[in-house]
Amino acid sequence: MIYTKILGTGRYVPKTIVTNEDLKQYVDTSDEWIYSRTGIKERHVSIDESSLDLSYQAAINAIDKANIDKDEIDLIIVATVTSDYAFPGVSNLLQAKLGIENIMAFDINAACSGFIYAMQIADKMIKSKSFKKALIIGVEILSRLTDWRDRNTCVLFGDGAGAMVIGESETNQIKDIITGSQGDVDMLLYCKNPELKSLKHNKISVQDHIHMQGNEVFKFASRIMPKTINQLIERNNITMDDIQYIVAHQANARIIQKAAKELNVSMDKMYVNINHYGNTSAASVPVAIDEAIEKGYINRGDLFATVAFGGGLTWGGALIQY
Ligand code: UT7
Secondary structure (H helix, E strand, O other): OEEEEEEEEEEEEEOOOEEHHHHOOOOOHHHHEEEEEEHOOOOEEOOOOHHHHHHHHHHHHHHHHOOOOOOHOOOEEEEEOOOOOOOOOHHHHHHHHHHOOOOOEEEOHHHHHHHHHHHHHHHHHHHHOOOOOOEEEEEHHHOOOOOOOHHHHOOOOOOOEEEEEEEEEEEOOOOEEEEOOOOOOOOOOOOOOOOOOEEEEEEEOOOOOEEEOOHHHHHHHHHHHHHHHHHHHOOOOOOOHHOOOOEOOOOOOOHHHHHHHHHHHHHHHEOOOOOHHOOOHHHHHHHHHHHHHOOOOOOOEEEEEEEEEEEEOOEEEEEEEO
């Protein structure tokens, strides 16, 4: 039987920091409003780095920590809604930049749940014996999809990349992954593609920005995150006490607090770094896992859960022994 495990994790965020105070230049807002409603103090924004650049730095960091040769990687999956090009994918460009030849590389889009979707695909592809070591990336440059005149959204997001190398294992460490989708017919959270040039109208491409009905997304998130964790607990015949730590998608500190309350766990069990990064969408979970490991909240042998929700609407959760 082939199992899987995490070999290494990494992250990278662009250098430029935009504080809540800085945002007052663009919209009618305040540090008090943003911090009390979201837990965010600052976010990193990419001025001139691409999704490929962020992914590459995070990938190198994860490969180093996995202590493997990059040529051992035979699969790359990048989760993003901010690919630099419609095609090629960030994954294909990353493969070339890393100098790894003749491997499978592709991008997926499941918004903020994208990294967990990618993890599930890679996990299953390794367990099917088709691949041995996968590099999974969650990367986002949402600052380029943000309407900087819309205070409802522009204060929330940030840019970054997180990476993970997973590989074959003799012991069962990536124990279970759940993913789900509920097509967002009410358009609670969306961003249109640039208009494709119509032969008939000869239109000019216009980039859209993020639209969100925050309250409705908040309610969905507060319901789906604890539900997913409870499903992982039931499916794996464990109790909440068996889980040492929970790394949730960083969309709003109040959503994480609500999830903790619903799950009846202390906030000491929940990782929170949204104060420094804002919501980095697909990058949020891998960046948080990498930091939680680095800070010693998750140690080798610990059982932890991760959970996310996002545009789609999508959600996902995983139960992993590190
Ligand atoms: O990764 C998934 C993506 N998104 C999310 O997970 C977001 C989920 N939703 C949320 O996090 C919250 O709903 C928000 C943080 C977006 C909004 O917080 P809220 O407590 O739900 O506020 P609200 O939308 O109900 O707005 C309350 C008030 C409104 O003013 P009025 O109508 O009461 O006068 C807003 O116009 O706050 C106002 N407001 C702001 N004021 C200052 C909205 N944004 C701002 C702002 N600064 N940036």
